[in-house]
Amino acid sequence: MLRRTMLSLLPASIVAGQEAKVDDPKLPPVAPIKVSTTEVIVPITVTDDKGRFVSDLDQEHFKIFEDGREQKIIYFNRERNQPIVIGFLLDVSNASRQHWKVFQEAAIDLVQTLLPGDKKYSGYLVSYGTEAELQVNTTSDPESIMAKIRKIKPGGGAALFDAVYMACTSRDLVKGEPIEPRRIIVIIGDGHDSASKKGLEEVQELAQRNLVTIYGVSTVAFGFVSEGEKLLLKLTDATGGRVEAPLNKGLYKDISGYLSTPSDEGNYAIKVGTGGYASEIAKGMFRAIANVAGEITTQYVIRYAPGDTDSAKVFRKLRVEVVGYPNLRIRHREGYYPYNP
Numbered sequence: 001m002l003r004r005t006m007l008s009l010l011p012a013s014i015v016a017g018q019e020a021k022v023d024d025p026k027l028p029p030v031a032p033i034k035v036s037t038t039e040v041i042v043p044i045t046v047t048d049d050k051g052r053f054v055s056d057l058d059q060e061h062f063k064i065f066e067d068g069r070e071q072k073i074i075y076f077n078r079e080r081n082q083p084i085v086i087g088f089l090l091d092v093s094n095a096s097r098q099h100w101k102v103f104q105e106a107a108i109d110l111v112q113t114l115l116p117g118d119k120k121y122s123g124y125l126v127s128y129g130t131e132a133e134l135q136v137n138t139t140s141d142p143e144s145i146m147a148k149i150r151k152i153k154p155g156g157g158a159a160l161f162d163a164v165y166m167a168c169t170s171r172d173l174v175k176g177e178p179i180e181p182r183r184i185i186v187i188i189g190d191g192h193d194s195a196s197k198k199g200l201e202e203v204q205e206l207a208q209r210n211l212v213t214i215y216g217v218s219t220v221a222f223g224f225v226s227e228g229e230k231l232l233l234k235l236t237d238a239t240g241g242r243v244e245a246p247l248n249k250g251l252y253k254d255i256s257g258y259l260s261t262p263s264d265e266g267n268y269a270i271k272v273g274t275g276g277y278a279s280e281i282a283k284g285m286f287r288a289i290a291n292v293a294g295e296i297t298t299q300y301v302i303r304y305a306p307g308d309t310d311s312a313k314v315f316r317k318l319r320v321e322v323v324g325y326p327n328l329r330i331r332h333r334e335g336y337y338p339y340n341p
Contacts, residue, residue: 091189
């Protein structure tokens with residue numbers, strides 16, 4: 001049976017090991033569990049000016065501020081391969097048809113990379129076409145997720161926001177969330193939404209309240225512009241993740257003749273429909289998967305106890321600084337909500 005509510009909110013106020021209660025199916029859905037804030041957990045990614053991960057910093061290099069006030073760090077971790085529970089959100093709308101096989105294989109590769117069969121790594125699969133559907137509930141077994149991905153056929157609209165909502169509310173929890181394991185979502189799709197009942201702001205706030213970090217692997221092809229990419233950026237930026245756009249920015253960067261070979265369909269050195277084009281599409285997707293997987297497993301984790309927890313229903317803004325390294329790029333969630341609405 002699915003749990004109807006995740007440990008909503010929690011800037012890590014739960015004691016590790018507490019789980020949400022399972023609703024009685026004969027009763028109407030209950031309100032989210034209310035828990036006061038005693039700790040805030042902040043995953044942090046640090047890169048240099050070339051985008052390479054910086055993974056050898058110590059606690060004394062970090063300062064964290066809540067609404068401009070510096071906080072005392074009470075927990076610091078920089079170990080690789082920390083426990084995570086990851087939601088794989090796969091776009092199965094009509095927009096995915098052209099390169100569906102590539103997207104399928106890329107999603108399978110991501111599952112294999114992030115779910116090695118160890119119990120400290122868990123995942124679940126949500127597909128979204130005209131409706132969002134929980135295809136595989138939370139599990140440490142990658143085979144069940146990969147088998148389901150192989151069977152899925154694309155078609156219909158795109159209910160992306162409903163899929164994010166489902167990922168935050170309608171799956172089994174792992175003991176210890178969201179402190180350990182941390183919560184991650186990876187969206188493989190073009191970001192557009194044409195069928196959701198939920199809205200962007202609603203699911204963005206829900207993800208922030210549930211301490212979910214969202215990543216995107218954009219499937220928008222080179223030469224095309226999608227409003228959906230802007231939506232992906234909003235979701236990822238707000239939660240501390242980012243978007244990889246492998247088919248739009250890097251497809252031709254290493255190819256001699258880019259924009260110099262005249263042809264009827266455009267000045268493209270690799271033509272759509274050829275083996276070379278398909279090969280570059282596949283390479284781009286797999287590079288993106290490797291980049292996302294590398295970032296998820298190479299993060300610092302900081303926890304602190306906020307000094308003021310009296311202002312309910314107020315969004316608290318976060319800022320992280322790395323002392324002594326001004327050229328480093330730091331990415332983390334924009335903030336958190338200390339209580340349920």
